[in-house]
Amino acid sequence: GQQVMQIPQYQHVQEGEDFTTYCNSSTTLSNIQWYKQRPGGHPVFLIQLVKSGEVKKQKRLTFQFGEAKKNSSLHITATQTTDVGTYFCAAETSGSRLTFGEGTQLTVNP
């Protein structure tokens, strides 16, 4: 079935450093969603990107959808300890089901 590849699997940064996670698909996506899961918590919806080349910002978080709608990225500027968690991208595949990437686990050293 359709897969959504996400890299890196783990990222350790010092507080204040930037962080980026990438999501790639072999097929064109209708849209892509991003979720964050804090340690011990449940996934929480962050944002959805729909248009080719779309860029959306949420404070220090910048989300991009590729021109070909096959890739997406999440960039965090000047990480804080509150950014700790696993970030997942998810794409709608085979009808209405969401296929999640493997996630990028971010740790931030104070």
Add this chain to the structure above:
Amino acid sequence: DSGVTQTPKHLITATGQRVTLRCSPRSGDLSVYWYQQSLDQGLQFLIQYYNGEERAKGNILERFSAQQFPDLHSELNLSSLELGDSALYFCASSRLAGGTYNEQFFGPGTRLTVL
């Protein structure tokens, strides 16, 4: 608080047993999804129900079954449990069956431990 409730929070049982996980979606949401998350793993989609009907099926084992009731709550039944079934089971709900702007809201999960 996402508005999605799941019970129980924790479940410890033995191999070969059968358990039922329960989920109540957010008010107004018609879709319910079930996911399995093993330790340090991603989210594996199991099954989706929309307004009482099965909508989509993932890699759900034959030992597992689910249903959505007229009041829209859902139950996931796991039988002949094996050690490898130990995981976090999340329920999520959304307003629609699919499509754009149909974000999913996750419940707190049920942690299943099979001994």
